[in-house]
Each structure stands twice: as structure tokens, then as C-alpha cells.
Amino acid sequence: MxxxxxxxxxxxxxxxxxxxxxxxxxxxxxxxxxxxxxxxxxxxxxxxxxxxxxxxxxxxxxxxxxxxxxxxxxxxxxxxxxxxxxxxxxxxxxxxxxxxxxxxxxxxxxxxxxxxxxxxxxxxxxxxxxxxxxxxxxxRPERNAPRPLRVIVIDAGHGGNDSGTRSSDEKLMEKTYTIDVARRLQRLLAGGDWRVVMTRTDDRYIPLPERADIANAAKADLFISIHFNAVANGASVRGTETYVLTPRFQRSTSSAKSSPEDKVEAPGNRHDAWSAVLGYHMHLKLLSKLKTEDRGYKRARFAVLRLVNCPGVLVEAGYLSNAGEARRIADADYRGDIAEALATAVYSYSASLASARAAAAK
Ligand SMILES: [Zn+2]
CATH class of the missing domain: 3.30.457.10 (Copper amine oxidase-like, N-terminal domain)
Incomplete structure (x- = not known):
């Protein structure tokens, strides 16, 4: 029809x-x-x-x-x-x-x-x-591109009393590996035409709204939150997930049905279009570099994504609760690969911004 x-x-x-x-x-x-x-x-x-x-x-x-x-x-x-x-x-x-x-x-x-x-x-x-x-x-990235990247904020998940997820033997803690990958990413991005800001540089607890405050005070153009996942029951569950903020009037990927919070417009929703571009590059680069199981490009209303005034992404690079994946995450070279995938995605996103601006100028 x-x-x-x-x-x-x-x-x-x-x-x-x-x-x-x-x-x-x-x-x-x-x-x-x-x-x-x-x-x-x-x-x-x-x-x-x-x-x-x-x-x-x-x-x-x-x-x-x-x-x-x-x-x-x-x-x-x-x-x-x-x-x-x-x-x-x-x-x-x-x-x-x-x-x-x-x-x-x-x-x-x-x-x-x-x-x-x-x-x-x-x-x-x-x-x-x-x-x-x-x-x-x-x-088809929109022609109305934001300004070129000047400030990139890297958010190492958890820290201090909040150790995040753990491996099944309780020995490996998420907070240790998020800050490690964040530091590696910081080094990889250091050569770019932008400033890199970290929400934390050591093992300390920072509340979620404060992480967004740091990004907003720095006038961030991009926000990257780094995490590792775990499940209580499901040792075989493994792989990579990439999240961007759920658009208004939609339910998040993990929600079985609609809820009143779906109607709330968050500051981060002003950047849905370019967050979509960012998440796309992140998920593709992570999968191609790490060869992990593809758990999907998803959407959620995580506090940091809701509160930042710029395109944002939250990456769950792997599952600490899966023995094989935990072993890989504990390996420094593998964490280098994760950081490299994230850095490559930043450059791809930056190229998308540039081509959208070039198209608009025609
Ligand atoms: Zn986490």
C-alpha cells in the first residue's frame, strides 16, 4: 500500500x-x-x-x-x-x-x-x-552540527566506597578498571585539538549529579562514561553494551512498559540526535576492536546521561561476572584495546561533526 x-x-x-x-x-x-x-x-x-x-x-x-x-x-x-x-x-x-x-x-x-x-x-x-x-x-547526521569538539569529559564509573560491580570471586572491582581505561583514553586523546577533563583522577567517590556538574562547568562537548557490567545469576552472560539517553515519550530498553518518567524531558534530551551518532560510533568501534558478544546499542535514563548538557554515552565494555571476560578485563593490553576503541570512536564522531558542518556550508 x-x-x-x-x-x-x-x-x-x-x-x-x-x-x-x-x-x-x-x-x-x-x-x-x-x-x-x-x-x-x-x-x-x-x-x-x-x-x-x-x-x-x-x-x-x-x-x-x-x-x-x-x-x-x-x-x-x-x-x-x-x-x-x-x-x-x-x-x-x-x-x-x-x-x-x-x-x-x-x-x-x-x-x-x-x-x-x-x-x-x-x-x-x-x-x-x-x-x-x-x-x-x-x-544521516544532521546538518545542524554542534561546534567542533573543544572539551571532552571522561567519566570513570564508581570510585571510593562505591566499588561498582565485581567478578564472581569478588577479587576484581569495576572502579579499578574504569579509572584505568579512563586514564588510557585520556592519554590517547591528549594529541587532539581539544581539552580532556576527567570527572575523577583517583579512587574517590563522586556522586552522579556532581559528575554531570563537572562536565557542564567545563562546557563539555562530549561526555563518555566508562563502566563494566555484572549479573548476579548468569555466569555465561558476557559482551558489550552501549547506552545513550532514552528520548522523551519512550521507554528505556530494559523497561517492559511505559512509566511516568518517560514524559520528563531531561537536559540531555536536547542532544538526542548527536548522542545517537556518538553511541553508533562507540558501539561499532568497541565491537570491531574487542570482538566481544554484541549485547546491543541500548537506551536508558542513567543520571549522568540525563544531566549533561552535551551529547553523552555510557559504555558497559564487558561483564566482570563472566570468568572469561573478567580475565580479559584484568589484562592491561585488553584495557588498552578498550581505550583505543573509545578514542577511535571520538575521532569518527568528530569527523561526522565536520562533514555535517561542511554539508551545511554548501
Ligand atoms: Zn558501573
């Missing part, structure tokens, strides 16, 4: 976002969600306006036609009616969405959507928030 058939319902509002004019069916979706970007909007000539991606409101939630939206980015689509997979292919990579699943594959990485993809009248849809605030910025 043509996505156009969804259009002439309710009020159709013309709005501007990301430099492209498009039609938005706003029923059920706060318009502020679509327009509240960090950078000022820059109107483009009307001739650059693209066709509507095709919207439908289901259960009060706005959904976008995935095939239509991705075809505008140059992706070819293939629908498998048996597996209910929509495979989208372009020279830059393959994206797969599956009906009734929050899990997607984007350029080789696992990624979790805010809500499951939905098959509506034979057309696969994903939520408009996932599309507009997560996927499209990630795959």
Missing part, C-alpha cells in the same frame, strides 16, 4: 526539522519532540523538501513507514513475508527490522528500538521517535 494513503487524516502540519521541510502528522505526538533540537533550525529552500515518509498513529503513538523513510536515504528494500523481516541495503550497510520486535540490526550491530516494529496493512512501521531522534540522525 502506498504510504500516501495514510496522509489525509487529522491535522497535517508543515514543520521544519534538520534543515529539511517535511509533512508531519502530529496526532498523538508532541510537536516539541520533533522540533526541540539542540541547534537552531535552519530553513532550507522549499525545493529541497522531501516527500512525507508516511505516518500512521497506532494506540496513540506515531509510526513511520520504514521502507519509505530509508528509501529517501538511498536504501533498497526487501520484505520477507515468512520471517517478517524488512531488509534495507545501501552501500553504507544493511539495516534489518522485524515485525513485533524491538531488536534491529544496523550496519552489523544489534540495536534496540523504543517500541517493536509494527506491521500495519502490510507495511512495516517503526515509531516516529525512533526514526527521527535515533535512526535518521545516526545514519
Amino acid at each position: 502506498s504510504p500516501r494513503l495514510y496522509l489525509p487524516r487529522a491535522s497535517i502540519t508543515r514543520t521544519l526539522r534538520g534543515g529539511l521541510a517535511f509533512l508531519a502528522l502530529v496526532a498523538g505526538l508532541d510537536l516539541a519532540v520533533l522540533t526541540a533540537d539542540a541547534a537552531p533550525q535552519r530553513a532550507r529552500p522549499r525545493s529541497e523538501a522531501s516527500a512525507s515518509p508516511g505516518r500512521v498513529t497506532l494506540g496513540g503513538v506515531s509510526y513511520s513507514d520504514a521502507r519509505a523513510a530509508f528509501s529517501r536515504l538511498g536504501y533498497k528494500s526487501a520484505w520477507n513475508a515468512k520471517t517478517l523481516d524488512l531488509t534495507l541495503t545501501s552501500p553504507s550497510g544493511v539495516v534489518v527490522f522485524t515485525a513485533d520486535s524491538r531488536e534491529a540490526t544496523v550496519h552489523g550491530m544489534r540495536l534496540f528500538l523504543g517500541e517493536s516494529a509494527v506491521l500495519n496493512k502490510g507495511v512495516l512501521h517503526i515509531t516516529t521517535i525512533d526514526m527521527e531522534r535515533f535512526l535518521l540522525p545516526m545514519l
Whole structure:
């Protein structure tokens, strides 16, 4: 069915976002969600306006036609009616969405959507928030790029009385390895055209809001929080997770259903689009360098991500509760690899900023 058939319902509002004019069916979706970007909007000539991606409101939630939206980015689509997979292919990579699943594959990485993809009248849809605030910025960084990176804040998780997670034999503590990786990353980034600020440089306890305060006082352009995970029951659980802040009006990856806090706009939400770009580079680089199990690119409302006034990411590089992974984390060379992956991602993110600025200048 043509996505156009969804259009002439309710009020159709013309709005501007990301430099492209498009039609938005706003029923059920706060318009502020679509327009509240960090950078000022820059109107483009009307001739650059693209066709509507095709919207439908289901259960009060706005959904976008995935095939239509991705075809505008140059992706070819293939629908498998048996597996209910929509495979989208372009020279830059393959994206797969599956009906009734929050899990997607984007350029080789696992990624979790805010809500499951939905098959509506034979057309696969994903939520408009996932599309507009997560996927499209990630795959086609917006033209309204923030300023070049001047201040990068590295946040070594835990410290002092808060030792964080531990290995199953209780011998290895998360706080020891987060500060080690943070120091390595600091050294790797030292040659860049920016200042690097650490939220802690020794083994001390710093409350979460204070970590964000340090970043905000330093006028951070980027916030990287380093952690190692653990589970109480599940010695086989291992791998790497990357988190960015959950957008407003969505539930976090670990939440089974919506909650009142989903409606709260946090300072960090002003930077959803560029956090999406940052998390994408971080997760890809970690997976390719460490060859760890891909636990997914996820979203959560961690305090530090909520409170920072810049794009932010929280990395759970591995599981201390998994014996094999704990052994690797205890190895200095491996921690060097983690820091290297994070540093490479910072440079990739910086390159994305530069190309978005170059595109805007044309
Ligand atoms: Zn932690």
C-alpha cells in the first residue's frame, strides 16, 4: 500500500526539522519532540523538501513507514513475508527490522528500538521517535552540527566506597578498571585539538549529579562514561553494551512498559540526535576492536546521561561476572584495546561533526 494513503487524516502540519521541510502528522505526538533540537533550525529552500515518509498513529503513538523513510536515504528494500523481516541495503550497510520486535540490526550491530516494529496493512512501521531522534540522525547526521569538539569529559564509573560491580570471586572491582581505561583514553586523546577533563583522577567517590556538574562547568562537548557490567545469576552472560539517553515519550530498553518518567524531558534530551551518532560510533568501534558478544546499542535514563548538557554515552565494555571476560578485563593490553576503541570512536564522531558542518556550508 502506498504510504500516501495514510496522509489525509487529522491535522497535517508543515514543520521544519534538520534543515529539511517535511509533512508531519502530529496526532498523538508532541510537536516539541520533533522540533526541540539542540541547534537552531535552519530553513532550507522549499525545493529541497522531501516527500512525507508516511505516518500512521497506532494506540496513540506515531509510526513511520520504514521502507519509505530509508528509501529517501538511498536504501533498497526487501520484505520477507515468512520471517517478517524488512531488509534495507545501501552501500553504507544493511539495516534489518522485524515485525513485533524491538531488536534491529544496523550496519552489523544489534540495536534496540523504543517500541517493536509494527506491521500495519502490510507495511512495516517503526515509531516516529525512533526514526527521527535515533535512526535518521545516526545514519544521516544532521546538518545542524554542534561546534567542533573543544572539551571532552571522561567519566570513570564508581570510585571510593562505591566499588561498582565485581567478578564472581569478588577479587576484581569495576572502579579499578574504569579509572584505568579512563586514564588510557585520556592519554590517547591528549594529541587532539581539544581539552580532556576527567570527572575523577583517583579512587574517590563522586556522586552522579556532581559528575554531570563537572562536565557542564567545563562546557563539555562530549561526555563518555566508562563502566563494566555484572549479573548476579548468569555466569555465561558476557559482551558489550552501549547506552545513550532514552528520548522523551519512550521507554528505556530494559523497561517492559511505559512509566511516568518517560514524559520528563531531561537536559540531555536536547542532544538526542548527536548522542545517537556518538553511541553508533562507540558501539561499532568497541565491537570491531574487542570482538566481544554484541549485547546491543541500548537506551536508558542513567543520571549522568540525563544531566549533561552535551551529547553523552555510557559504555558497559564487558561483564566482570563472566570468568572469561573478567580475565580479559584484568589484562592491561585488553584495557588498552578498550581505550583505543573509545578514542577511535571520538575521532569518527568528530569527523561526522565536520562533514555535517561542511554539508551545511554548501
Ligand atoms: Zn558501573
